Amino acid sequence: MNGAPAQPAARVELRRERDVAAARLAVSRAMDALGARALRKTRFITAVSEIARNALEHGGGGVMEIYNLERPRRIMIRCRDEGPGIADIDQAMVDGFSTARSMGKGLGGARRLVAAFRIESRPGAGTTIEMEADP
Amino acid sequence: MTAAPTTEVSRLLSEDFDGVLDAWFATQKRDGVRRPDLFSDRESRRQLSELLRTFSEALGRIDISEPVDIDTEAWSELRMALSEITLVRTERGVAPWEMTAFMLALKQPVFEKLSEGLANTPERLLAEASDFGRVVDAFAMHINEHFIAERDEIIERQRAEMMELSTPVVQLWERVLTIPLIGTLDSMRAQEVMENLLNSIVEHSAEVVIVDITGVRVVDTQVAQHLLRTAAAVRLMGAEAIISGISPKIAQTMVELGVDVGEVTTRPSIRAALDEAFRRVGFRISRVEDTRV
Numbered sequence: 096m097n098g099a100p101a102q103p104a105a106r107v108e109l110r111r112e113r114d115v116a117a118a119r120l121a122v123s124r125a126m127d128a129l130g131a132r133a134l135r136k137t138r139f140i141t142a143v144s145e146i147a148r149n150a151l152e153h154g155g156g157g158v159m160e161i162y163n164l165e166r167p168r169r170i171m172i173r174c175r176d177e178g179p180g181i182a183d184i185d186q187a188m189v190d191g192f193s194t195a196r197s198m199g200k201g202l203g204g205a206r207r208l209v210a211a212f213r214i215e216s217r218p219g220a221g222t223t224i225e226m227e228a229d230p
Numbered sequence: 231m232t233a234a235p236t237t238e239v240s241r242l243l244s245e246d247f248d249g250v251l252d253a254w255f256a257t258q259k260r261d262g263v264r265r266p267d268l269f270s271d272r273e274s275r276r277q278l279s280e281l282l283r284t285f286s287e288a289l290g291r292i293d294i295s296e297p298v299d300i301d302t303e304a305w306s307e308l309r310m311a312l313s314e315i316t317l318v319r320t321e322r323g324v325a326p327w328e329m330t331a332f333m334l335a336l337k338q339p340v341f342e343k344l345s346e347g348l349a350n351t352p353e354r355l356l357a358e359a360s361d362f363g364r365v366v367d368a369f370a371m372h373i374n375e376h377f378i379a380e381r382d383e384i385i386e387r388q389r390a391e392m393m394e395l396s397t398p399v400v401q402l403w404e405r406v407l408t409i410p411l412i413g414t415l416d417s418m419r420a421q422e423v424m425e426n427l428l429n430s431i432v433e434h435s436a437e438v439v440i441v442d443i444t445g446v447r448v449v450d451t452q453v454a455q456h457l458l459r460t461a462a463a464v465r466l467m468g469a470e471a472i473i474s475g476i477s478p479k480i481a482q483t484m485v486e487l488g489v490d491v492g493e494v495t496t497r498p499s500i501r502a503a504l505d506e507a508f509r510r511v512g513f514r515i516s517r518v519e520d521t522r523v
Contacts, residue, residue: 116414119448137448137479141487144450190488200451204487 103160109147109176110156118147118159125161125170126228139170139228142205146174146224149201154178154222167230169210175223181216188214234293238347238354239340239362243286246343251279253339263331268322277315284311294361300368309372316373326377333370337363397422399430405437406507408500412445420456424463431467438507439464442500444475454489461494470495470510474503 104125107118122143126136143159150157154176162171181187188206193199206212209226216222234240242250255278258264264274288308300309316329324332341359348355397419399409407430409423427439441460446453461471474497476484484491497503508514 112416112418113414116416134479134482138483138486141448141450141483144448144452145487148450148452200488204451204489207486207488208483 100162100164103173104163105161107147107159107161108156109151109159109174112148112151115144115147115151119144121159122161122170122172125163129163129168129170131170131228135229138208139226142208142226143172145201145205146226149224150174150176150178150222153181157221164227169230170228171211171225173223173225175221177221180218180220180222181214182218184214184216234289234291235295237289237294237361238344238358239294240286240289242340242343242347243282243289247282247286250340250343251275251282253343254278254282254336257335257339258332261331261335263328263335265319265322265324265328268319268324277318281308281311281315284308294365295357298365298368300372308369312369312372313376316376320377326374329373329377330370333373334366337366397426399426401430401434401436402440402504403508403511403513405435405511406440406504407431407434407436407438408440408442408503410442410445410500413447415443415446415453415456417452417456420453420460423456424460427460428463428467431464431469436469438470438472438510440472440474440500440503440507442475442503443473443480444477444500446475449476449480449484449489451487451489454484454487454491458491458494472497472503472506474498474500 105121107121108114109118119140123136123140126139131139147159150159155178157174157176157178159172159174162173163169164171186192188203189199190203191199202214205224205226210229211225211227213225214222215224255264255275258274266274269277284307288305292304299305319329319332320326340362344355344359344362348358397409397411399407402408407427409427411423415423423441427441430436431439441457443449443457449457457473461473464471472495473491476496476498495506497506505515
């Protein structure tokens with residue numbers, strides 16, 4: 096989607112529930128390396144947790160890549176799945192909308208917790224989400 | 231099963247078995263992977279001979295110029311022999327890399343013997359050496375996979391053990407229980423927490439339950455949902471849940487996520503939660519008169 100560096104700094108496969116924790120840990124380490132402040136870290140990692148779980152539960156698994164962006168130095172993640180995709184993205188972003196029996200605040204909540212949020216999805220073609228943390 | 235074509239390698243192993251064995255043993259000695267500190271020469275030779283004999287038998291059935299898939303039925307005896315020798319050696323403290331080097335040490339002596347026997351047919355020499363090399367590599371890789379599988383099993387077991395340890399329900403006072411949560415609250419653990427907690431409520435006739443999340447680093451919508459469901463179940467049992475240990479960071483994050491805790495009582499610290507719990511069950515903590523003067 097956007098201008099990310101060619102090589103991710105880290106990559107986490109999302110196949111089982113515990114991989115969501117692994118994704119959080121990997122992002123947490125990347126943010127520690129940049130010296131991110133505690134509140135920003137908590138916010139971003141919570142958002143990461145939401146979209147990683149989405150990829151797992153709705154996308155049937157996926158991959159999360161972590162990138163270091165320059166000027167200003169910040170973290171970006173890209174989460175891809177090959178799932179059924181989202182038919183109506185605007186609707187999916189609304190709080191309370193859920194196709195599973197969950198709260199339905201994951202996507203909208205994640206967007207509110209990060210500095211930049213991009214989503215690309217087509218039915219049958221999977222979903223890709225990019226999120227940038229505050230610098 | 232059709233018989234494999236006779237190759238120089240199979241001829242070597244049937245006619246010069248002891249020669250190959252000696253040379254393998256010598257290469258291991260030279261490479262420093264023989265480990266005379268762990269195995270006597272006799273024991274080592276017995277292990278090598280067993281493995282080489284199984285290999286030699288397998289060569290009678292399998293054509294190794296075809297792609298080698300060591301996971302197939304034809305190789306099952308050899309796989310067993312490899313697993314056995316790996317187990318025996320690692321139990322005594324042989325490192326994974328040593329086990330791999332141990333296997334690869336078979337290549338050079340066989341190559342040397344092949345180049346003597348096939349000196350006049352360089353094309354065959356090249357083909358046989360390359361086939362034999364591939365097979366030995368496959369064995370070495372099998373040994374490595376064996377190690378990884380074993381390690382994964384240990385990690386999995388420890389995870390299961392930790393899971394059991396990590397949800398202790400503690401009675402703080404008459405009718406007051408607490409469950410300190412630490413780490414990740416995934417669905418499986420949330421289920422454990424709920425079960426332990428509800429059973430303990432019955433067991434201790436508890437009226438107040440403090441669910442402390444000081445040790446939980448991230449409260450996303452799923453964790454929040456697990457917590458709120460637990461609180462709802464506790465209420466159905468006739469008790470009250472207090473969620474404690476919500477840090478300022480987590481509070482702000484939860485607000486932005488849009489999580490509403492509704493009627494559930496929350497407290498910033500376990501101390502504040504205990505204070506509240508005592509009030510509900512009719513106790514008070516008070517300072518005793520200082521009698522030490």
